[in-house]
Amino acid sequence: AQKVTQAQTEISVVEKEDVTLDCVYETRDTTYYLFWYKQPPSGELVFLIRRNSFDEQNEISGRYSWNFQKSTSSFNFTITASQVVDSAVYFCALIADSNYQLIWGAGTKLIIKP
Amino acid sequence: SAVISQKPSRDICQRGTSLTIQCQVDSQVTMMFWYRQQPGQSLTLIATANQGSEATYESGFVIDKFPISRPNLTFSTLTVSNMSPEDSSIYLCSVEAASTDTQYFGPGTRLTVL
Numbered sequence: 001a002q003k004v005t006q007a008q009t010e011i012s013v014v015e016k017e018d019v020t021l022d023c024v025y026e027t028r029d030t031t032y033y034l035f036w037y038k039q040p041p042s043g044e045l046v047f048l049i050r051r052n053s054f055d056e057q058n059e060i061s062g063r064y065s066w067n068f069q070k071s072t073s074s075f076n077f078t079i080t081a082s083q084v085v086d087s088a089v090y091f092c093a094l095i096a097d098s099n100y101q102l103i104w105g106a107g108t109k110l111i112i113k114p
Numbered sequence: 115s116a117v118i119s120q121k122p123s124r125d126i127c128q129r130g131t132s133l134t135i136q137c138q139v140d141s142q143v144t145m146m147f148w149y150r151q152q153p154g155q156s157l158t159l160i161a162t163a164n165q166g167s168e169a170t171y172e173s174g175f176v177i178d179k180f181p182i183s184r185p186n187l188t189f190s191t192l193t194v195s196n197m198s199p200e201d202s203s204i205y206l207c208s209v210e211a212a213s214t215d216t217q218y219f220g221p222g223t224r225l226t227v228l
C-alpha cells in the first residue's frame with residue numbers, strides 16, 4: 001500500500017524567513033512519481049513539481065527547491081525568502097506504477113506573516 | 115498544461131436538491147477525474163470519468179449519488195444528488211496530461227448545502 005505523510009499540519013513564519021515543508025512517502029514500487037501542489041485561499045490546486053523515482057537530483061526553481069532522498073523516502077520542499085503570497089496549503093502526492101491513483105498527503109498550511 | 119474551467123464556481127443549495135457541475139478542457143484528454151475536498155481536508159477521488167462508458171467509482175462513492183457524464187474528450191459533468199449538509203465541499207475536476215502522469219486541476223466548485 002502507498003502512503004504519504006505530511007507531519008506538519010501548520011507552519012507560521014515571518015516574511016523573508018526560509019521554510020521547509022516535509023513529505024515522507026511509503027511504497028514498495030520501484031517506479032513511482034512524487035508531486036507537490038499549492039492550494040491558495042482561492043481554492044484552485046496549482047501543480048508545482050513532478051519527480052520520478054529514478055531521478056534523485058534536487059531541483060531549484062526561483063525561491064523554491066526540492067530535496068528528494070530515496071534513502072529516507074522523503075521529498076521535502078523549501079521556500080527561500082518567503083513572501084506573503086506563499087501563504088497556502090501545500091500538498092505532497094504520490095503515484096505508484098502498481099496503483100495508478102494519486103495518493104495525497106494531509107497537507108501543510110503555511111502562513112507567512114508580513 | 116491544459117486550461118480547465120468549472121461551472122459554477124460556487125453555489126449554495128438546499129437539502130434534498132441536486133447540483134450539476136461542469137468541467138471543460140481546452141484540449142482533448144483521455145483521463146478526467148472528479149475529486150471531493152471536505153473543509154480542512156485533503157482530496158478524495160470520487161471517480162474516473164471515462165469517455166463513452168460508465169465512470170469508475172472509488173470505494174464509498176456510488177453512481178446514484180454522484181452520476182457522471184463524459185460525452186466527449188473535452189467535457190464532463192458531476193451531479194451531486196439529493197444533497198445533505200455533509201456534501202458541503204469543494205469539488206474539483208482534473209485531467210491527466212498525456213504521458214506525464216501529472217494531473218492538472220480546475221478551479222473547483224465550492225458547494226454549501228443548507
